[in-house]
Structures are given as C-alpha cells and as structure tokens.
Amino acid sequence: MREARGVKEDSENAAPAGYRRSAGTPRAQARRRELLELVTDDLAAHGLVDLSLRRAAKAAGTTHKVLLYHFDGAEDLLREAVELLRERRLASSLAAAFAPDHAQTLAGRVRAVWPVLTGTGEGQRALDQALGLAMYDPERHAALAVDAAGHFLPALREMCPPQWSDQRKDEIAELVFAALRGFLVQRRTGGSDGAGGGEAGFEALLRMLEREEAAG
Incomplete structure (x- = not known):
C-alpha cells in the first residue's frame, strides 16, 4: 500500500502464496495475542502511518517472518x-x-x-x-x-x-x-x-x- 494510504507497499507485507501456518495450538495462539498486543501498543503511540511488517516486527521484538507465521500480512x-x-x-x-x-x-x-x-x-x-x-x-x-x-x-x-x-x-x-x-x-x-x-x-x-x- 502506498505511504499516503497508511501502510507501506513492499514485498514483505503479505504472506507468500502457499505459505502454511500451524498456529492453531494454545501456545501459538497465546504468542499471537502477545505479538498483537505489542504491535497495538506501537500503533497507539505512533499512529498507523508508515506501518509495515518490519516496523511492526521491531515493535514486537521479533522478525517479519514470525509475524507472517501468525498473520496474513500487514493489512x-x-x-x-x-x-x-x-x-x-x-x-x-x-x-x-x-x-x-x-x-x-x-x-x-x-x-x-x-x-x-x-x-x-x-x-x-x-x-x-x-x-x-x-x-x-x-x-x-x-x-x-x-x-x-x-x-x-x-x-x-x-x-x-x-x-x-x-x-x-x-x-x-x-x-x-x-x-x-x-x-x-x-x-x-x-x-x-x-x-x-x-x-x-x-x-x-x-x-x-x-x-x-x-x-x-
């Protein structure tokens, strides 16, 4: 997504075709919620302009690939x-x-x-x-x-x-x-x-x- 629209367009903002997740276990769901809380705290503090998976990953203390394991992309x-x-x-x-x-x-x-x-x-x-x-x-x-x-x-x-x-x-x-x-x-x-x-x-x-x- 173009910068003016709030979410940056880059090749890492969406999960690759065929990317499989096995995130349905209670432990994985708890981790997903933890990551979401951290990213939400970042949005609350800084707004959503320029949001990208890399920025979100930095806020959550992880990598964009880990976020793609738990979410379907930046949007x-x-x-x-x-x-x-x-x-x-x-x-x-x-x-x-x-x-x-x-x-x-x-x-x-x-x-x-x-x-x-x-x-x-x-x-x-x-x-x-x-x-x-x-x-x-x-x-x-x-x-x-x-x-x-x-x-x-x-x-x-x-x-x-x-x-x-x-x-x-x-x-x-x-x-x-x-x-x-x-x-x-x-x-x-x-x-x-x-x-x-x-x-x-x-x-x-x-x-x-x-x-x-x-x-x-």
Missing part, C-alpha cells in the same frame, strides 16, 4: 490491531457509561462517554487515521470503519432503557452512533470549541434522548 495485522484498540476504548467507554456518579439514563450515559471519545486517550490518533483510511480507500479498507459499528452498537443498545423493544433499541443505537461519529469528524476537522466542534449538536442529541426516554 491483516493492521485490521486486528485497530480492532484491539477499539476494544480497549470500548472498555473505557462502558466503564464511564455505567459509573454510578452520573444519571443512569441513556442521555446521562452518552454524556459520560463523550469525554472518552473526544479525548486524547490511548490510540485515539490511530483510530482517527483508521477511519480516514476507510473513507479514503473504502474498496480496500471499509472494514476499518464497519468494525467500529460492530463494537459500539451493542454497547449503545445496552445503554438503552431495558423496557424498550429490541427494535427501538436498535433504531436509537444506530441514530446515536451515526450522530456521534459525525460530531467526532466535525470536531477533528472544525476545531474543539463551539459550533466547529459539534458541541451544540451533541447537546441537542442529549435533549432528544431525554425526550425519547420521557416518552416511555
């Missing part, structure tokens, strides 16, 4: 590392959403999650870059954006009032997810304060959720 490794970053952020979001020091309503939980999503916590730059990459080259990297929905929609459904129907939870979760994603893009591109950062829209979203909950 496979990138997708899994971004997914792990999202899992980490989701854990932080859920911890904030269900903390006992705020209103235990959907609006209150969404408000509690907002600082996690807008902050500069672990991997935020890499996650922003992953979304940009998916928008820049959707044919190749759409999964980097789709995976985000797969992580956060179930969490948003969980935040909804338990008495709501499944259909209502699904509809509101999708609405909130789309709105938050839009506000985040606006915030990243339009500034962090005032209308340019999406704050007015976010407050309007919370008022809408309060009315929705009050309706029963």
